[in-house]
Amino acid sequence: MESVWLSTTGSAVPRSGFLAFLLLSLLLCTTFSSTEAYDALDPTGNITIKWDVISWTPDGYMAVVTMYNFQQYRHIEAPGWILGWTWAKKEVIWNVMGGQTTEQGDCSRFKGNIPHCCKKDPTIVDLLPGSPYNQQIANCCTGGVLTSWAQDPEHAISSFQLSVGSAGTTNKTVKLPRNFTLKAPGPGYTCGPAKIVKPTKFITKDKRRSTQALMTWNVTCTYSQFLAQKTPTCCVSLSSFYNSTIVNCPTCTCGCQNRTEPSSCVDPNSPHLASVVSPPGKSINTPLVRCTNHMCPIRVHWHVKLQYKEYWRIKITITNFNYVVNYSQWNLVVQHPNFDNVTQVFSFNYKPLTPYVGLNDTGMLWGVKFYNDLLTSAGPFGNVQSELLFRKDKSTFTFDKGWAFPRRIYFNGDNCVMPPPDAYPWLPNANSKLVFSLLSTVFGTLACVVMLLT
DSSP: OOOEEEOTTSOEEEGGGHHHHHHHHHHHHTTSOTTOOOOTTSTTOOEEEEEEEEEEETTEEEEEEEEEEOOSSOOBOTTOOEEEEEOSSSOEEEEEESEEESOOOOOTTOOSSOOSBOOSSOEEEEOOTTOOGGGOOTTOOSTTOBOOTTTOGGGSEEEEEEEEESSOSSTTTOOOOEEEEEESSSSOEEEOOOEEESOOEEEOTTSSOEEEOSEEEEEEEEEOHHHHOSSOSEEEEEEETTEEEEEOOOTTSSOOOOTTOGGGSBOTTOTTHHHHHSOTTOOTTSOOBBOOSSOOSEEEEEEEEEEOSSEEEEEEEEEEOBSSOOEETOEEEEEOGGGGGEEEEESEEEEEEOSSTTOOOEEEEEEOTTTTSEEOSSSTTOEEEEEEEEEOOTTTOOSGGGTTSOSEEEETTEEOBOOOGGGSOOOSSSOHHHHHHHHHHHHHHHHHHHHHHO
């Protein structure tokens, strides 16, 4: 029997055609730059930054800046977003509500009232929870943390208010800021130019009157995993009940152990584990992972657990190998053709993702609040797990050729590295019906023998 390779669509490709497919993929990859941010599972996902000029001032304007995270499964974790831009003229920021600039800059040309920021290229961060009420506005003060749109759209919005001086005081004299940058909190996002759009309308609380902004412009920022990090951040391992083989994450998936620098990873059996994990001055943003063959902070294990007459069952385990990071409000996105027939999901929240009409092969999973929505740092409790029950579709269901394993998996929006398809756990025999028929015969014979002996 000729071995096969599974494409991302689930179709089988003969091994003889695999090399040609690989060469074609490499050629296609060379036609795109590494900054391309298109995500096939979230084609319209982006962060939109909207500036609403709500009033004019003697030397400028007052604006409310609102950030919308329209990404279905990618969120911004602590320490939060950092937004920057370059002024078109010599604008200054007199005051900020719901946020603050990271630097004031040189304001020596001002006498009396000193602006909040005089830098040509200011950067803004969100205020922390518990900030004084007279410094807050709606949708502020979460420390820059934004949830994904699919998980919690109410908390996927962040706002702050600016009083801008030395600027235009009419729609024709205002100059739009340029060179927008967004860090969340590191690199990965690329922002386009500001574009003037139709003014935003605001509805009063009693819904009997609407007002509108004097001027509105939008900035759209998209994410690229290639820009965010040089190496992957997660990997996938596989196993099944019909094969004793456990397929581990590929070696050196996220890096290799540096034998000359023992501090590059942590040996869980080290007698001085606590002092290694929490050294003085250690940054929480610097990964400190457990020493493994794959060196990834996150591993997702997919286990084909059981099959019934009309259903089959899998178990998913997410393990955190990072000793200095807890993943709050984590999420997992899985692509598999049987997600169009999910019967039950245990101990995880589930939502189908259907970016394309008529195609329902992708599901999003995340933790239950106050139960397992926090994936704690590496250790005995650094994992979460759940089981999924699928109804079989007789026209497509099979355990043959790796069909039962996912096509792709994302953790917190980053694509996880899958094992090579030729390493997947295979059925003992290519004919699955024959295998299970033989197993049924064996078990039936053993049962008869036991009955005779008793």
